[in-house]
Amino acid sequence: MVRFLTGWLKDVVNNAYSRPYVHKIRDKPVFSLIDAIRKVKEENKNPIIAEYKRASPSGFSADRDPIEYAKEMERSGAVGISVLTEDKFFSGSYDYLFIISHTVKIPVLMKDFVVTERQIDNAYNLGADSILLIVRILTERELESLILYARSYRLEPLVEIFDENELEIALNAGAKIIGVNSRDLLTFTIDQERVKRVLRKIPSNVIRVAESGITSKEQIEELKKYGADAFLIGSSLMKEPSKIKELI
Ligand SMILES: O=C(O)c1ccccc1NCC(=O)[C@H](O)[C@H](O)COP(=O)(O)O
Numbered sequence: 530m531v532r533f534l535t536g537w538l539k540d541v542v543n544n545a546y547s548r549p550y551v552h553k554i555r556d557k558p559v560f561s562l563i564d565a566i567r568k569v570k571e572e573n574k575n576p577i578i579a580e581y582k583r584a585s586p587s588g589f590s591a592d593r594d595p596i597e598y599a600k601e602m603e604r605s606g607a608v609g610i611s612v613l614t615e616d617k618f619f620s621g622s623y624d625y626l627f628i629i630s631h632t633v634k635i636p637v638l639m640k641d642f643v644v645t646e647r648q649i650d651n652a653y654n655l656g657a658d659s660i661l662l663i664v665r666i667l668t669e670r671e672l673e674s675l676i677l678y679a680r681s682y683r684l685e686p687l688v689e690i691f692d693e694n695e696l697e698i699a700l701n702a703g704a705k706i707i708g709v710n711s712r713d714l715l716t717f718t719i720d721q722e723r724v725k726r727v728l729r730k731i732p733s734n735v736i737r738v739a740e741s742g743i744t745s746k747e748q749i750e751e752l753k754k755y756g757a758d759a760f761l762i763g764s765s766l767m768k769e770p771s772k773i774k775e776l777i
Contacts, residue, residue: 532665532666532667532668534666535715536715537586537618537715538665538666538714538715540617540618541615541617541618541642542642542644542666544615544616544617544642545615545641545642545643545644545645545648546644546645548645548647548648548651550647550650550651551623551650551651551654551655553627553654553655554654555653555654555655555656556656557630557631557656559658559682559683559684560634560635560636560637560658561636561658561685562578562608562609562636562638562658562659562685562687562706563685563705563706563736565608565609565635565636566608566609566706566736566758566759567736569606569608570758574606574777575746575749575753575760575776575777576608576758576759576760577606577607577608577759577760577762577773577776577777578607578608578609578610578611578638578738578759578760578761578762579598579602579607579609579610579611579762579763579766579770579773580610580611580612580613580640580761580762580763580766580767581593581595581598581599581610581611581612581613581625581629581763581767582611582613582619582621582640582763582764582767583613583619583620583621583767584618584619584620585618585619585764586618586619586717587712587717589763589764589767590620591764591767591768593767593770595612595625595628595629595632596628596629596632598767598770599628599629599632599633600632600633601770601771601773602633602766602770602773603632603633603634603635605770605771605773605774605777606773606774606777607635607773607777608635608636608759609635609636609637609638609658609659610629610633610635610636610637610638611637611638611640611661611761611763612625612626612629612630612637612638612639612640612657613625613640613641613763614626614639614640614641615640615641615642621640621641623651623655626639626652626655626656626657627655627656630655630656630657630658631656636658636659637656637657637658637659638657638658638659638660638661638687639651639652639655639657639659639660639661640661641660641661642663642666643660643661643662643663643675644666644667644671644675646675646678648660649675649678649679649682649684652679652682652684653682653684657684658684659679659684659685659686659687659706660679660684660686660687661686661687661689661708662675662676662679662686662687662688662689663689663714664688664689664690664691664695664698664699665689665691665695665714669698669701669702672688672698672699672702673702673703676688676702676703676704685705685706686704686706687706687707687708687738688702688704688706688707688708689707689708689709689710689740690707690708690709690710690727691709691710691713691714691723692723692727693726693727693730696709696727696730696731700732700735704735705735705736706735706736706738707731707735707736707737707738708738708739708740708761709723709724709727709728709731709737709738709739709740710724710740710741711723711724711739711740711741711742712740712741712742719741719742721742721748721751721752724739724740724752724755725751725752725755726755728752728755728756728757729755729756731756733756736758736759737756737757737758737759738757738758738759738760738761739752739757739759739760739761740760740761741761741763743760743761743762743765743776744764744765745776746775746776749776760776762776
């Protein structure tokens with residue numbers, strides 16, 4: 530299918546094409562996010578991917594030191610850290626990714642609107658262990674090709690979907706870890722019922738991640754009933770990092 534983008538999504542993708550190449554050489558091993566999630570589940574804990582997000586187009590903003598935040602998340606048992614690197618709409622940066630990936634020894638996900646191989650080169654060189662690939666902004670051919678490109682660096686991408694149609698695309702492309710985003714990328718509305726509906730349709734040999742709008746342990750327990758293996762949480766942990774202890 531050919532992608533058709535409107536509004537801010539069109540702008541964010543256009544901006545992604547002109548992200549610069551970062552001249553760095555990776556100096557750390559790759560940590561598997563999938564293995565880390567399986568291990569935390571075996572320990573009967575909730576695998577939480579804690580996100581470092583300073584701003585978002587839906588109006589979120591938080592000013593927190595990246596090193597302190599990352600250390601606290603690792604100390605508290607987060608399975609991984611997601612770092613927003615998109616600059617125009619999320620006030621992210623490649624510097625945050627480098628700093629955080631060189632602070633912690635748990636998997637780090639580069640959260641961005643990835644549409645080029647150059648962005649994946651940057652993720653690897655800056656120390657990321659995984660990248661996000663969003664089905665909504667890619668053609669099927671691009672998705673397949675970027676998954677393979679990321680794997681050539683041993684980075685297993687988290688493939689983000691919205692609904693059943695995108696689930697089929699992600700599965701056809703061979704995704705091994707799939708995130709269902711409760712937030713509609715255009716309207717920003719959160720719909721956990723859609724997430725539950727889609728989660729239960731993902732085969733159990735695929736790692737299933739519930740993304741966005743998670744604020745409580747009750748929500749996590751509910752999402753687990755529908756098959757969620759891991760939880761990507763940004764806003765509530767950026768506002769109150771100590772909350773991670775009760776969520777895990
Ligand atoms: O965070 C946003 O407002 C947002 C708006 C539009 C597109 C993407 C957006 N966020 C990216 C994410 O996927 C979330 O940051 C992530 O899932 C964590 O969500 P939350 O816990 O609700 O901050």
